[in-house]
Amino acid sequence: MEQILPHLDSVFSIDCVLFGFDGKELKILLIERNEEPFKDWWALPGNIVGADESLDQSASRILYELTGLRGIYMEQYYAFGDPNRHPQGRVITLAYYALIRLGGDKELRPISNYAKRANWLPITDLPKLAFDHQKIYDKGLEKIKRRIKHQPIAFELLPEKFTLTQLQHVYELVLGKKLDKRNFRKKIVSFGVLKELDEKQKGVSYRAATLYRFDKRKYAKLFGKEISF
Amino acid sequence: MEQILPHLDSVFSIDCVLFGFDGKELKILLIERNEEPFKDWWALPGNIVGADESLDQSASRILYELTGLRGIYMEQYYAFGDPNRHPQGRVITLAYYALIRLGGDKELRPISNYAKRANWLPITDLPKLAFDHQKIYDKGLEKIKRRIKHQPIAFELLPEKFTLTQLQHVYELVLGKKLDKRNFRKKIVSFGVLKELDEKQKGVSYRAATLYRFDKRKYAKLFGKEISF
DNA sequence: TTACTTAGTGTAAAAATTACACACTATATT
DNA sequence: AATATAGTGTGTAATTTTTACACTAAGTAA
Numbered sequence: 001m002e003q004i005l006p007h008l009d010s011v012f013s014i015d016c017v018l019f020g021f022d023g024k025e026l027k028i029l030l031i032e033r034n035e036e037p038f039k040d041w042w043a044l045p046g047n048i049v050g051a052d053e054s055l056d057q058s059a060s061r062i063l064y065e066l067t068g069l070r071g072i073y074m075e076q077y078y079a080f081g082d083p084n085r086h087p088q089g090r091v092i093t094l095a096y097y098a099l100i101r102l103g104g105d106k107e108l109r110p111i112s113n114y115a116k117r118a119n120w121l122p123i124t125d126l127p128k129l130a131f132d133h134q135k136i137y138d139k140g141l142e143k144i145k146r147r148i149k150h151q152p153i154a155f156e157l158l159p160e161k162f163t164l165t166q167l168q169h170v171y172e173l174v175l176g177k178k179l180d181k182r183n184f185r186k187k188i189v190s191f192g193v194l195k196e197l198d199e200k201q202k203g204v205s206y207r208a209a210t211l212y213r214f215d216k217r218k219y220a221k222l223f224g225k226e227i228s229f
Numbered sequence: 230m231e232q233i234l235p236h237l238d239s240v241f242s243i244d245c246v247l248f249g250f251d252g253k254e255l256k257i258l259l260i261e262r263n264e265e266p267f268k269d270w271w272a273l274p275g276n277i278v279g280a281d282e283s284l285d286q287s288a289s290r291i292l293y294e295l296t297g298l299r300g301i302y303m304e305q306y307y308a309f310g311d312p313n314r315h316p317q318g319r320v321i322t323l324a325y326y327a328l329i330r331l332g333g334d335k336e337l338r339p340i341s342n343y344a345k346r347a348n349w350l351p352i353t354d355l356p357k358l359a360f361d362h363q364k365i366y367d368k369g370l371e372k373i374k375r376r377i378k379h380q381p382i383a384f385e386l387l388p389e390k391f392t393l394t395q396l397q398h399v400y401e402l403v404l405g406k407k408l409d410k411r412n413f414r415k416k417i418v419s420f421g422v423l424k425e426l427d428e429k430q431k432g433v434s435y436r437a438a439t440l441y442r443f444d445k446r447k448y449a450k451l452f453g454k455e456i457s458f
Numbered sequence: 459t460t461a462c463t464t465a466g467t468g469t470a471a472a473a474a475t476t477a478c479a480c481a482c483t484a485t486a487t488t
Numbered sequence: 489a490a491t492a493t494a495g496t497g498t499g500t501a502a503t504t505t506t507t508a509c510a511c512t513a514a515g516t517a518a
Binding site for chain 2: 010012049051052053054055058076078079080081082083090092094
């Protein structure tokens with residue numbers, strides 16, 4: 001670390017990969033750029049870190065400005081700093097991911113002034129992305145794939161009350177493979193972090209499934225032990 | 230990402246947690262600062278990212294300048310950006326770790342101009358560190374603990390040819406617990422990434438152990454599969 | 459009442475993990 | 489030459505975990 005801090009022409013930003021789940025598909029939030037460079041391209045939402053913000057605060061603010069959401073599980077996962085990643089100068093960016101349940105209750109607040117529009121697009125059919133955002137997204141997906149095996153992040157994608165089938169569905173989408181129903185249930189229940197409710201699913205035209213809730217207290221007690229898929 | 234890049238008074242640095250192993254202990258490289266702030270304190274070696282360097286390039290350069298070493302396995306693991314972490318201004322720092330075998334063949338080149346001196350200090354008895362460097366170190370240790378369970382990074386701490394007992398020793402030091410000799414050997418050999426050599430250990434006053442080498446080719450073939458401890 | 463759709467459940471085989479102790483070999487010492 | 493010393497190297501049985509696999513139950517819609 002230097003004693004005398006040089007005045008450098010560099011910018012530090014945060015880009016966010018917001019994974020959303022609507023009950024069917026995994027999606028990410030993208031904005032359509034309205035200015036050069038990469039005018040009309042889709043890009044990850046991001047912004048510059050404020051002078052008096054910590055990184056996590058900054059990420060929360062950015063998420064809030066872009067979606068109106070607060071209290072979402074977010075984590076930094078990688079810094080991208082290729083000198084040529086931004087055509088207009090040196091921009092080092094720190095990538096965060098967040099997991100969000102879509103639809104139903106809250107609608108997302110429209111995006112501020114960044115873009116023509118913002119949209120949740122299914123990850124199975126993404127457009128070409130501006131800058132190195134494809135790389136940032138790829139690494140983010142990789143990250144949550146690994147993370148979901150060890151940490152209870154899947155619940156962030158689901159409503160507070162959910163069925164085991166929905167939970168399994170999330171795992172299958174993120175991991176990109178089918179899981180065995182009985183083995184999945186056996187294992188997930190054996191972790192002891194789910195609370196079975198007295199309630200049943202509603203509005204389905206078939207046998208209603210039991211609802212569960214993620215039990216943060218029980219999870220806190222487990223801390224240190226590794227969950228594993 | 231902004232269109233117009235503001236001119237910000239922020240500095241972006243890299244700090245390095247260099248883990249070294251001398252056959253006995255795990256150590257990290259620290260420098261003793263010669264200037265304010267934190268004059269006379271021990272600190273992690275670090276430096277500012279150059280304008281035309283990628284982050285990894287910058288980390289490699291810094292490692293080289295501080296130790297004379299090249300070709301070392303290094304990885305970024307976390308960005309620290311508390312607005313008050315540096316008393317003289319906003320400095321966001323990206324932490325890297327590296328694993329290095331100490332002693333024997335190459336001696337480390339002395340440190341450039343950063344400090345009064347540099348030293349490898351055993352992690353069991355670290356001094357108070359400048360800035361938030363204790364936090365950076367803690368997170369680094371946590372990181373390699375997790376990493377060593379899944380990736381073949383232990384070999385970086387050992388000479389090219391090593392015995393299974395030495396390898397076990399490294400695992401025990403990093404994980405901070407004793408492992409069963411027979412089970413350890415069974416498992417590590419079963420991964421199939423070790424090549425047994427025709428050579429024996431030399432210079433010991435007891436039965437000489439067989440030497441092994443890490444087989445990068447075999448490991449490359451395994452890629453995708455997760456090793457697990 | 460029947461057809462449809464998803465919920466919910468158990469077991470046996472295979473694989474992985476754990477716990478555990480002694481004989482072997484090379485050298486150093488007398 | 490005999491002995492002491494110190495670390496090497498090996499197998500098995502018990503337990504736990506993982507995997508593969510298929511049918512009945514419950515609720516809704518026609």
